[in-house]
Amino acid sequence: MRVHLLVVFLLVSSLLAGCAESDVVVEEALGCTYTDATNYNESAIVDDGSCVYPEPPEPVLGCMYADALNYNAAATEDDSSCRYPVVPDPIPGCMYDDAYNYDANATEDDSSCVYDSDGDGILDEFEEAGCTSASANNHNSSATEDDGSCDYDLDDDGVADWAETVGCTDLNASNYDAGATDANDGLCTYDYVMTLDEFLNAIDDFDNSTIAEPLLENASTVVRIWTVELVGEEEGIGNPNANTTGFEVYLGHDPQSEVLYERILIRMGTITIDQTTVQGPDGINYRNGNDVSGAWYYARDEVYEYENPFAEGEDDGPPDPDDEEALQEACDLEIDSTWASDWSVSSANGVHTATGSNGTFAATFVTLGDPPVLSSYRMEEIDGLVNCGMEVLDPADFDLSINANYPRTSITMLFENEIQEGEDPKTWTGEVSDEHFEEANLNEIEMRVVYEEDEEQVVVAALSLNQGTTSHTDDCYQWTLSWSDVNNDGYASTNDTYSVTRTDRVFGACSDDDEYRNKEFEVMFWDNWADLPVGGVFLPGFHLFAAISMIGIASLYSRRHNS
Numbered sequence: 001m002r003v004h005l006l007v008v009f010l011l012v013s014s015l016l017a018g019c020a021e022s023d024v025v026v027e028e029a030l031g032c033t034y035t036d037a038t039n040y041n042e043s044a045i046v047d048d049g050s051c052v053y054p055e056p057p058e059p060v061l062g063c064m065y066a067d068a069l070n071y072n073a074a075a076t077e078d079d080s081s082c083r084y085p086v087v088p089d090p091i092p093g094c095m096y097d098d099a100y101n102y103d104a105n106a107t108e109d110d111s112s113c114v115y116d117s118d119g120d121g122i123l124d125e126f127e128e129a130g131c132t133s134a135s136a137n138n139h140n141s142s143a144t145e146d147d148g149s150c151d152y153d154l155d156d157d158g159v160a161d162w163a164e165t166v167g168c169t170d171l172n173a174s175n176y177d178a179g180a181t182d183a184n185d186g187l188c189t190y191d192y193v194m195t196l197d198e199f200l201n202a203i204d205d206f207d208n209s210t211i212a213e214p215l216l217e218n219a220s221t222v223v224r225i226w227t228v229e230l231v232g233e234e235e236g237i238g239n240p241n242a243n244t245t246g247f248e249v250y251l252g253h254d255p256q257s258e259v260l261y262e263r264i265l266i267r268m269g270t271i272t273i274d275q276t277t278v279q280g281p282d283g284i285n286y287r288n289g290n291d292v293s294g295a296w297y298y299a300r301d302e303v304y305e306y307e308n309p310f311a312e313g314e315d316d317g318p319p320d321p322d323d324e325e326a327l328q329e330a331c332d333l334e335i336d337s338t339w340a341s342d343w344s345v346s347s348a349n350g351v352h353t354a355t356g357s358n359g360t361f362a363a364t365f366v367t368l369g370d371p372p373v374l375s376s377y378r379m380e381e382i383d384g385l386v387n388c389g390m391e392v393l394d395p396a397d398f399d400l401s402i403n404a405n406y407p408r409t410s411i412t413m414l415f416e417n418e419i420q421e422g423e424d425p426k427t428w429t430g431e432v433s434d435e436h437f438e439e440a441n442l443n444e445i446e447m448r449v450v451y452e453e454d455e456e457q458v459v460v461a462a463l464s465l466n467q468g469t470t471s472h473t474d475d476c477y478q479w480t481l482s483w484s485d486v487n488n489d490g491y492a493s494t495n496d497t498y499s500v501t502r503t504d505r506v507f508g509a510c511s512d513d514d515e516y517r518n519k520e521f522e523v524m525f526w527d528n529w530a531d532l533p534v535g536g537v538f539l540p541g542f543h544l545f546a547a548i549s550m551i552g553i554a555s556l557y558s559r560r561h562n563s
Helices: 002-017 019-028 196-204 324-330 542-557
Strands: 221-230 244-254 259-268 271-280 283-288 295-299 344-348 351-357 361-368 373-381 387-393 415-421 426-432 445-453 456-464 469-473 477-484 497-504 522-527
Touching (some): 456 477
Antiparallel strands (some): 271 283, 373 387, 426 497
């Protein structure tokens, strides 16, 4: 179509221009009209088929797939040479990291995942719901997951099981428990009630009844024994207590620690003497006075021998109930079932009290438990001041132990057969009494010859008792001091003896009017352990107390008392 138009155009032009010019125009209008040809003629109107094209480039062969190991970005033609990485076999496993069996190495999930949602080590599929609290009454030992079903009030009484108190709810029982929330009356106990006949039979056969034996021997015990007597009446004395004498003895022991306790309290009118001794293997504690005004001291008895004050031996124990003199000194009365016509017995909370009177005196027995054991005994004049008795006390109220932190006091040395004889030579002799009860190492005690000078004590000669003998010469005399450990026990003890001999000097004797010659010399003993003279604080020993206390204890074993 284009050619035809061009021909038409040329013909018209030739008609209009003339023959010579038309030939030139037609020639210039022919050429290569394709822009991609190397001889493209932008002036040509009619392509004359002369176009020449460049030779195509040689293809670049190579792997044109980018995920291939040998990918060639410059390749223009894929030559099928691509090589790919070897794909490993898949590793099956659980690929979910919140699963119990998550496998970080797995490359292919195999649907094996299992779960432990609460992290208790038990898979969800094996969890068992229930009450897991061991304190609940519906505890399920098989349950692994608590479901909130625990019940802590088994009887549904509004009191949690842990707060329940099981006890006796019978008001008549001795162990009635007002605070019990769960009744168990099988636990109830009922106090023994002593009858009048049982009591009367007991005092008629006192020695063979349980009330005669307070069971003091093998347990820590303290007993109080007392008596109050009239000593005579004087006109013009308005205070009747001024005419009375009171005597109290506290006797105690702890068989485990082998400690003995003794307190003697004497009241004579308005005067009171109060002394306490606690003695054991670690020493002795003394007190003069009571808890308020008394002062405690510490001494030692290095050879302490414990003797149970309540143990009965061949020559020990309470006096014979038939010994009228002992019973007379004890309470001045004997008692049997016929002593009173108004005997009565009451029991409450395990305490049994029996009372009776003969018109002049009233008697009270208190026993405890089943079978009844004597706790106290009291005899008193009706409308009078005369009374006596015994009671078993709670040892927890007494300190049955030795305190070594009290101020030290010296040993009490008791001597007998002390004699001073002659003038030249002059001798002082004596021996340790059978009444001596404290013992100390010989090296702790010193025998001294002393005299007083300006209210001070001057030591002339001294002997440590463990040395046995020593001699000393002063301005006028020669002194020889000796101690004999008779039983060779190494202690200052019973029957040991001492002697001091004074003779005039052989050379350089003093004149008769010499001031030193006329000093008042004396023998004394010094306790180096306490740094005090012997006899610092004196209280009677237990051997003496035993003789006194047995008078009171006799009343416990008497079967009858009469006025």
